[in-house]
Amino acid sequence: MDKKEFMVKAVDDKKDLILELSDRIYDFAETGFHEFKSAELFEDMLKQQGFTVEAGIDGMPTAFKATYGSGHPVIAFLAEYDALPELSQKGGSVKREKAEGDNPDGHGCGHNLLGAGIFAAALGAKAYLEETGKSGTIILFGCPSEEKGNSKTLMARDGVFDGVDVAFTWHPADVNAVVTSSTLANVSVFFRFKGVTSHAAAAPDQGRSALDAAELMSVGVNYLREHIISDARVHYAYRDVGGIAPNVVQGHSCVHYFVRAPKSWQVQDILKRVIDVAEGAAKMTGTEMSYELYAGLSDFIPNHVVSEVLQESLEELGAPDFDKSDLELAHEFFYNSYSHDEIEAFKAGIKKNFGAEADKYIAEPLHTGIAPLRWDRPIQFGSSDVGDASYVMPTAWLSTATATLCTPGHTWQMCAHGNTGIGHKAMLRAGEVLALAAARFIDEPELAEKAKAELKEETGGKYECPIPDEIGPRLDE
Numbered sequence: 001m002d003k004k005e006f007m008v009k010a011v012d013d014k015k016d017l018i019l020e021l022s023d024r025i026y027d028f029a030e031t032g033f034h035e036f037k038s039a040e041l042f043e044d045m046l047k048q049q050g051f052t053v054e055a056g057i058d059g060m061p062t063a064f065k066a067t068y069g070s071g072h073p074v075i076a077f078l079a080e081y082d083a084l085p086e087l088s089q090k091g092g093s094v095k096r097e098k099a100e101g102d103n104p105d106g107h108g109c110g111h112n113l114l115g116a117g118i119f120a121a122a123l124g125a126k127a128y129l130e131e132t133g134k135s136g137t138i139i140l141f142g143c144p145s146e147e148k149g150n151s152k153t154l155m156a157r158d159g160v161f162d163g164v165d166v167a168f169t170w171h172p173a174d175v176n177a178v179v180t181s182s183t184l185a186n187v188s189v190f191f192r193f194k195g196v197t198s199h200a201a202a203a204p205d206q207g208r209s210a211l212d213a214a215e216l217m218s219v220g221v222n223y224l225r226e227h228i229i230s231d232a233r234v235h236y237a238y239r240d241v242g243g244i245a246p247n248v249v250q251g252h253s254c255v256h257y258f259v260r261a262p263k264s265w266q267v268q269d270i271l272k273r274v275i276d277v278a279e280g281a282a283k284m285t286g287t288e289m290s291y292e293l294y295a296g297l298s299d300f301i302p303n304h305v306v307s308e309v310l311q312e313s314l315e316e317l318g319a320p321d322f323d324k325s326d327l328e329l330a331h332e333f334f335y336n337s338y339s340h341d342e343i344e345a346f347k348a349g350i351k352k353n354f355g356a357e358a359d360k361y362i363a364e365p366l367h368t369g370i371a372p373l374r375w376d377r378p379i380q381f382g383s384s385d386v387g388d389a390s391y392v393m394p395t396a397w398l399s400t401a402t403a404t405l406c407t408p409g410h411t412w413q414m415c416a417h418g419n420t421g422i423g424h425k426a427m428l429r430a431g432e433v434l435a436l437a438a439a440r441f442i443d444e445p446e447l448a449e450k451a452k453a454e455l456k457e458e459t460g461g462k463y464e465c466p467i468p469d470e471i472g473p474r475l476d477e
């Protein structure tokens, strides 16, 4: 039996357990830092499978670390299992239909599949260590609250990933591809202004308006936009406008800002200038300004060595083994769950992305190919805490087609795929691909050294966490 056949069999042997984990987490649908049932089930299954489990690591009750084996290479698999608010959806249904029960939340980003696919990968890699008797340590990190809590950022900052030689993760999507695009680094900051209240008609001269300060800050930042790099993004929301009475000079206000850019250092540069603008607004209005760094994420650095191994594994195993019923369901989703305009926009996207194969994918909108490994893909205009993981260990990222082509993330349609044959088959394939890639690192330990040298070259061995040391996980929000 070759390595590929070994991995297919190793995952197939545990298929019932892997699907049970996926479907039960789908039904639990717990949002960030409240994944108590999901984490407990995950931990129990890992223990049953011979892993040593540390629960509640790094101050997060739903984070965990499961370890098997010893020695190098130390291979990390990063699992997520949090749901999204208000996206409860009956699996497999092509119309918006809440799942049974009272829970309003649902897996609109497919993290039930993500967690279970990582479980499959860890079981496959463990089986390979057992079979060969080779040196190697498998660590499955349970990383809660990806959607709002940035657990991997905290773990990277706090040294939880220290000693790892190579890290893998994946994400449910609509294509089979190794993800080579970077993501945007991001910080989230609250700016607060403190003024002096007074009667707006009788004693306006006595007042110092915190609302004026917030508004002037917005004006200043909107002028700043012209003089920052075009790939940066700055967005804001008013959190406190100082009250509802026009005849009272507002004594307090708060504006919540996001600053995003391709690299973490660019975010820090722009943030300094946004802080200058806020100080200027305070000076102009005679108010006091304070700011609070709420959260932050680094950009994703895709590791070439690890990504190439992942691509070879993906090509060796091929696309998920979809059958006729999967193709029919994808057709239903594509043509019967969106508006006419959305469908036309999807078709235009397919024509742009698939060239000669576009007609085939418009007729059968389920990705049955493998995207080539390309390093010229544009940046993804979103952010993920995998970015911080990628600064401290060589990391690569895969997606498989767990959903119909063009299914947007964070939608009920994405949620509806989460316990279907499409989702299951693509998730199992992702697990096999990750396990096969891990086996390559077990067989060829020098690959991990190459991957680490590449990361060191890229970062100079430096990682500055965008979240200051004194800020812990925001468990209650």
Ligand SMILES: [Zn+2]
Residues within 6 Å of the ligand: 109, 110, 111, 146, 171
């Ligand atoms: Zn996600």
